[in-house]
Amino acid sequence: MLFPKDAEEVAIxxxxxxxxxxNSLLLHxxxxxxxxxxxxxxxxxxxxxxxxxxxxxxxxxxxxxxxVPYAPICxxxxxxxxxxxxxxxxxxKGYSLIGSILGGxxxxxxxxxxxxxxxxxxxxxxxxxKDPVFKAMNTCGIDKMMLWERTLKLTRL
Numbered sequence: 001m002l003f004p005k006d007a008e009e010v011a012i013x014x015x016x017x018x019x020x021x022x023n024s025l026l027l028h029x030x031x032x033x034x035x036x037x038x039x040x041x042x043x044x045x046x047x048x049x050x051x052x053x054x055x056x057x058x059x060x061x062x063x064x065x066x067x068v069p070y071a072p073i074c075x076x077x078x079x080x081x082x083x084x085x086x087x088x089x090x091x092x093k094g095y096s097l098i099g100s101i102l103g104g105x106x107x108x109x110x111x112x113x114x115x116x117x118x119x120x121x122x123x124x125x126x127x128x129x130k131d132p133v134f135k136a137m138n139t140c141g142i143d144k145m146m147l148w149e150r151t152l153k154l155t156r157l
Contacts, residue, residue: 001030001104001105001106002030002032002103002104003034003089003091003103003104007091008090008091009088009089009090009091010088010089010091011086011087011088011089012086012087012089012105012108013084013085013086014084014085014086014087014110015083015084016083016084017083018083019081019082019083020081020082020083020110020112021079021080021081021112022077022079022080022081022082022085022110022111022112023076023077023078023079023111023112023113023114023115024074024075024076024077024109024110024111024113024114024115025040025074025075025077025108025109025110026072026073026074026075026107026108026109026110026111026115027056027072027073027074027075027105027107027108027109028070028072028105028106028107028108028109029056029058029070029072029073029103029104029105029106030070030103030104030105030106031069031070031106032103032104033058033059033060033061033103034056034057034058034059034103034104035056035057035058035059035091035092035093035103036055036056036089036090036091036092036103037053037054037055037056037089037090037092038053038054038055038056038087038088038089038090039052039053039087039088039090040052040053040075040077040085040086040087041085041086041087041088042080042082042084042085042086043082043083043084043085043086044082048084048086051077051080052075052077054073054075056073056089056103058070058071058073058103066120068120071120071121072120073118073120074115074116074117074118074119074120075117075118076114076115076116076117077110085110087108089103091103
């Protein structure tokens with residue numbers, strides 16, 4: 001399911017015949033950039049209330065921010081019990097997403113199995129969406145040109 005370009009919010013409703021126990025939510029983003037804030041709402045008795053909010057940021061598919069550009073997003077739900085769930089994606093239109101499809105979800109999995117929250121990020125499969133190497137170098141005071149020149153000298157040897 002790709003989100004429309006002009007959408008600001010997209011909602012997905014999940015209704016089951018009987019209440020399910022949800023410990024983990026696994027979102028597999030479509031292979032287009034996405035930057036959104038996601039809110040999970042659950043229905044308890046007759047009231048729908050917000051349960052959890054988290055960020056989905058797969059806006060940079062370059063390999064320097066991780067070898068798996070569209071790694072799944074894993075969120076812990078803590079064993080909620082409900083037969084009516086709602087996911088609301090508030091799309092964040094940043095500079096990196098101008099003129100592109102604003103993302104989408106390829107697959108969504110709600111499971112009773114316990115999964116480590118944000119495990120792709122913890123395994124460094126997907127890191128911060130900005131360039132982490134040069135950001136760290138700038139904070140350490142390393143000159144990029146000096147590093148590039150020394151790299152060229154070493155490759156010529």
